[in-house]
Amino acid sequence: DIQMTQSPASLSASLGETVTIECLASEDIYSNLAWYQQKPGKSPQLLIYYANSLNDGVPSRFSGSGSGTQYSLKINSLQSEDVSIYFCQQNYDSPWTFGGGTKLELK
């Protein structure tokens, strides 16, 4: 199985700040990576697919990048509504696997 390692596990940032979350795959996943946002008590919502494609309706302050085994999610100009847990997920090879999550809080 492909292991997905996310960092950091938690992150505290101020409004307006830029934050970056990293995701490392145990092998090359050829950009088959998605990012999800999950707010408390809600289901995950797709933010980014294929490493850098913004899902419909997602604010442009979210962006994804990376290739091979290393990927990142960047949030520009942090807003209060961005407080959530963020997960990466590879969909290159079954079983699909998720990173452990990054909890983003406001400082």
Next chain:
Amino acid sequence: EVQLQQSGPEVGRPGSSVKISCKASGYTFTDYVMNWVKQSPGQGLEWIGWIDPEYGSTDYAEKFKKKATLTADTSSNTAYIQLSSLTSEDTATYFCARWVPGRSFDYWGQGVMVTVSS
């Protein structure tokens, strides 16, 4: 509008089974594979498996092959997951999620909390 409406919370006794549903609307049910994902309390996400509603074909993560059974009813546009031989490890929220090749899970149900308790 695509919607995945899941059934309500379940409580199951250890050793019993529960079956939860996911009713799809707003798209052609047989055009997309449906996946199921487990989230244990305060934990991350685990992929359980998928079902192709058109053909009834399935695939499971190794860990869930003896635990979960996925089915689909095309007459009601509903996918189901049955969890058997319940233990405390099965206490979790279970999500259905539509799969789009290249996009991964683009729509999710609201989740069903399953509690295993005697």
